[in-house]
């Protein structure tokens with residue numbers, strides 16, 4: 001039988017399929033269902049600073065005294081963070097596989113004051129779901145990058161557990177960013193997050209949300225960057241976005257990923273789908289006579305390719321002239 005075990009962020013996983021942070025990993029019992037279905041690790045639903053903030057703001061309506069508002073703010077924030085930590089503690093008690101906490105925050109205070117509470121609750125690692133939409137033309141690119149790097153540096157200073165950074169794909173140079181994240185203290189990077197999909201209703205003249213779920217074709221973006229980055233920097237790469245089947249997990253590993261995170265496919269097929277994916281990965285390995293994952297990880301990366309220029313291809317030139 002093939003050995004599917006892998007290392008990710010220094011943690012030992014029985015297999016490389018990770019339940020991604022989403023509504024299906026919110027509660028400890030949901031995380032346990034992912035473990036029972038065969039996940040190698042689980043990333044809990046993110047704790048969102050803005051969510052707690054919005055709740056506090058709605059509760060504070062009518063409270064005029066600034067000091068009182070500050071006091072309530074502090075208490076509510078503490079309560080939100082402690083509730084997250086309690087749930088994490090329960091997950092740690094119930095699960096054998098690594099449990100990764102996830103935080104989405106912007107303010108410096110959060111990283112300094114609240115990360116230790118979550119770490120103390122027993123998280124095996126921390127995923128920083130950093131999201132910053134640079135909508136203001138005066139915000140220069142260096143400032144955006146500095147925000148990412150400062151955040152990682154700050155968290156690293158305040159915790160001893162491994163950290164992964166989950167990013168999206170709109171950067172001028174993803175390999176350079178990943179390298180800098182590594183030097184700032186990140187142990188892993190998750191490529192890529194899927195944010196709220198903006199759409200427009202042309203009849204009502206309103207904004208509307210597109211599908212929150214990915215399609216298998218979305219995997220291409222992750223495959224491209226993982227295959228290019230693999231071997232360039234010593235950071236663990238986790239694929240996220242469009243991993244829907246066992247075959248997709250194989251592709252991410254061939255590109256050079258340490259693990260593949262799954263979300264939309266679990267919403268579509270139920271968490272039991274993890275079992276099918278795991279079985280299909282194992283069957284593929286046996287069919288190709290691989291007994292361990294590291295025998296084929298990165299096999300189709302740019303670094304190990306005889307034709308590295310094929311990874312730089314951007315245009316469908318032959319298609320454009322009708323030959324392909």
Ligand SMILES: Cc1cc2nc3c(=O)[nH]c(=O)nc-3n(C[C@H](O)[C@H](O)[C@H](O)COP(=O)(O)O)c2cc1C
Pocket residue numbers: 020021022023045046047102129166192193194212213214215218240241242243261262263264265
């Ligand atoms: C309903 C839903 C909720 C999500 N919530 C979170 C979250 O709290 N934190 C996070 O980092 N990513 C969140 N994500 C993003 C997923 O973790 C994942 O990165 C993304 O969906 C791409 O993977 P997929 O193609 O397997 O869906 C969410 C995605 C969905 C669909």
